[in-house]
Amino acid sequence: MATKILIIEDEDAIRENIAEMLSLSGYHVETAANGIEGISQTSVFKPDVIVCDIMMPLMNGYQVLETVRNSNSQATTPFIFLTSMANSADIREGMSIGADDYLTKPFSFPNLIAAIEIRLKREKIQKEKLNAQIKEYQHHLNKVSIHEYNTPLSSMLGFLSLLSEHYTSFDKEEILSMLELVTFSCIRLKKTLDNTKFHLFLQNLEPSSKWYKQYTSGYTSIEEPWINQLASTLAHHYETTFARTTAINLVIETAVINISETNLKKILEELIENAFKFSDDNSCVEIVGKREISTYTLTIKNQGRGFKQDQIHQIGPFIQFEREKYEQQGLGLGLWIAQELITLNNGRLTIESSNGVTVLVITFSIHCCKTLQN
Structure with a gap:
């Protein structure tokens, strides 16, 4: 599947030229003529990379970037600025709100391709690392959870089996002691399940929640x-x-x-x-x-x-x-x-x-x- 790139640029000639070059290079390209249109395209097109001009009417590039970084679905999408005023103050402002790279106009097409490919490569490495961490976390969670659920269950089954098969062999005090241990195992298992549920609840507790x-x-x-x-x-x-x-x-x-x-x-x-x-x-x-x-x-x-x-x-x-x-x-x-x-x-x-x-x-x-x- 072709890499999807969104071009947000208010100058028609530059926008169309970039789109044509990238399309000929095998990318799937969509364009937007201003920041508001670009935000709308981002939510529908879901690009792999966004290339955006800074100086635009209605909504400038910094505002577009802030909106993208605050969204749930595109918050980590690589974002490359195009600018004709790449002084250090501009660069610091963009980087502070999450820009990944800058290209100064006029730029060469090979430089644009290189910037896009570098960001895609870094994004791929980050996703691979995240997937590895998730797999490791899931493995650890499964290992710990299975042990924590099975231990009290095994205890309960063991004592209940003894009581049902050999109850005549035990006196009242021994039976009460085993029943108490079964009760503690039930409490332990219930607490484990309750804490798991409560953990998920607290993770998602927001100030807007009725709770x-x-x-x-x-x-x-x-x-x-x-x-x-x-x-x-x-x-x-x-x-x-x-x-x-x-x-x-x-x-x-x-x-x-x-x-x-x-x-x-x-x-x-x-x-x-x-x-x-x-x-x-x-x-x-x-x-x-x-x-x-x-x-x-x-x-x-x-x-x-x-x-x-x-x-x-x-x-x-x-x-x-x-x-x-x-x-x-x-x-x-x-x-x-x-x-x-x-x-x-x-x-x-x-x-x-x-x-x-x-x-x-x-x-x-x-x-x-x-x-x-x-």
């Missing part, structure tokens, strides 16, 4: 009993499932902060669970809440396998570090979701990890206008 206010507003009275109950439930899960003991040390000052209780609970569930997950056995997870003049900080500290310095900046969906070396739960979504909710509510999350000690500090603003009634 946006729900996830970016509200206030909560943060109190020690509430956090203690949340942390204790998570600690019990790890003690029951993995036979690991992790103590909790809580010091929480009461305050009303600018985030809804639902969002804060989700953030704390993910971050405290991470602290338990990567803590050493018989260690202690410390959770400290401190009120300042206008801000409130929650610090979560644990001793165990921490982050390497470069890993802190690589946190993202479906990213798990050294999974081949360490067996661990999750898809890597929890920390990303917590970060997103904190950012949406104008908070801040910082992570420090050194010598096996990891410290997460969450900062929210104090809610000054209202108080919550008990």
Whole structure:
């Protein structure tokens, strides 16, 4: 299929001459006599390369370029400017909004062909790199997802098979223990599915969405009993499932902060669970809440396998570090979701990890206008 090139040029002779030369060279060419017509042609013709004059009536070349770069379908299309005033200021302005190349009038036809082919070659290389990254990401995602879905399912099937085939061999306490483990496996699988869905939701959450206010507003009275109950439930899960003991040390000052209780609970569930997950056995997870003049900080500290310095900046969906070396739960979504909710509510999350000690500090603003009634 021939490469599609759109020529936007207000001078008839130049436009027709370029179109004829490119057509004879095997390109599929369409033309536009001004910027507005060019924008319309871009959405219909979907060119592989746009060659555009700068000085045009109605809409100049810079405006055309800005419109193209802000579109979804043609944002990355190679864009070559034609100009008779190629001074450094012109070039900087065009490059700053996404131009790929400049040709100064008058130009030779071989130079135009060379500029087009160079941009097409670079675009091809970029697409090949992107496709390779997508394939690698899909492979990693499938590998992690299959493991994360199969592990709790295998656990449930194993315990239920034992109970159905040998229930007379177990006493009441053993049966209840196995049922509890089945319940935890169900909770783990449901959380994995819920976080996958929530990740997609947050990725597509826009200010215009009817849900946006729900996830970016509200206030909560943060109190020690509430956090203690949340942390204790998570600690019990790890003690029951993995036979690991992790103590909790809580010091929480009461305050009303600018985030809804639902969002804060989700953030704390993910971050405290991470602290338990990567803590050493018989260690202690410390959770400290401190009120300042206008801000409130929650610090979560644990001793165990921490982050390497470069890993802190690589946190993202479906990213798990050294999974081949360490067996661990999750898809890597929890920390990303917590970060997103904190950012949406104008908070801040910082992570420090050194010598096996990891410290997460969450900062929210104090809610000054209202108080919550008990």
